[in-house]
Amino acid sequence: MTVPQPRTWPELRAYILADLARYEGTVRGEEYTPPPTPAAALRLAARHFWTSPGFKFLVHYRTAKFLRGRGLAYRPLFILARLLHGRYFFKYGMDIPLSCNLGPGVYFGHFGNIIISPDAVVHGQCNIAQGVTIGVTRRGTNVGAPTLHENVWIGANAVVVGNVTLAPGTLVAPLSYVTRSTEPDAVLVGVPAQPMNHHGSAGYVLGKRPARLPEAALSRRPHLADAFEPARHAEAPGHQSALE
Known part of the structure; x- marks a missing residue:
């Protein structure tokens, strides 16, 4: 079992915004409300990029993973992204290789001595x-x-x-x-x-990520919904709600 990964730039943006939702929501201790404009979203992402090491690492990880194997035209961008991923791999002590499978909306609250096997699968949220x-x-x-x-x-x-x-x-x-x-x-x-x-x-687990990808992305790759749909474990037989 794997988590679908982004193949287009809009999909990559959606995955990074899902990570951003987790960081902003956790800081505020409440449900995440998406910024009203792209400019506001960019400002919010820039703030967490400089103040949240986990988010910065995820941006470099997702960008390098997205660019890997995309052909010669993207080779210079991949080399730069790979170098940045490698830099923060060691700087933050986050042993998370590109072959590791991370879903959208992962949250690393603190950095240091985090090791995830290349064969592991980590779903979102x-x-x-x-x-x-x-x-x-x-x-x-x-x-x-x-x-x-x-x-x-x-x-x-x-x-x-x-x-x-x-x-x-x-x-x-x-x-x-x-x-x-x-x-x-x-x-x-x-x-x-x-x-x-x-x-x-x-x-x-605070700061819920967006529940869905943009409709344009879903129309091209409907199976990506599996990466964004919240797990429906509350309906599982014998399940006891954490709120009871």
């Missing part, structure tokens, strides 16, 4: 804190890398390894070690991590 490792295992029963679904929150210095799936709304407490798949809205604590309750990540 996820929070990943400092010191987190999302790694691969090469032997045993869970060979492979993790998949994180919508609205997953991973606390500082937590580790998630192996071919496991973190269901929508999962919350992983700081310093936990996760080696098993989860149910929706599970709260995991400990080493090895065990489910403590099903209150989920409600109240921790």
Whole structure:
């Protein structure tokens, strides 16, 4: 399973704006209201580009990933984007290669010692804190890398390894070690991590990203809606709302 990635400039812009929504909404502690004009959106993006290291890294990551393999005409732009991605890869300690699959609306609240396997899949609307490792295992029963679904929150210095799936709304407490798949809205604590309750990540994942791509993009690539549609885990059988 992978997350669809942008193939056109408007799609790349939509993905970056989805990331911007997470940063602005989290700072304000409320739902994100899109800027009324493109100029206002550009000013907001510029502010977070200079004040939010995680957002700056995502801009360089998404741009370099978008330009990779687009032919000789884009080669100079790709080289520049790749150099910038590499610079902040090391400067911010964010070991997130271009082969890693990140959905729209990812939020890195703090930087430093963040490692994500090239084989990992991180869907949109996820929070990943400092010191987190999302790694691969090469032997045993869970060979492979993790998949994180919508609205997953991973606390500082937590580790998630192996071919496991973190269901929508999962919350992983700081310093936990996760080696098993989860149910929706599970709260995991400990080493090895065990489910403590099903209150989920409600109240921790703030700043909802836009729910849809622009209609023009959807008309060309309707499957991109899967990357932007919110996960409907509230309808899952046996699900207990985090608000109950």
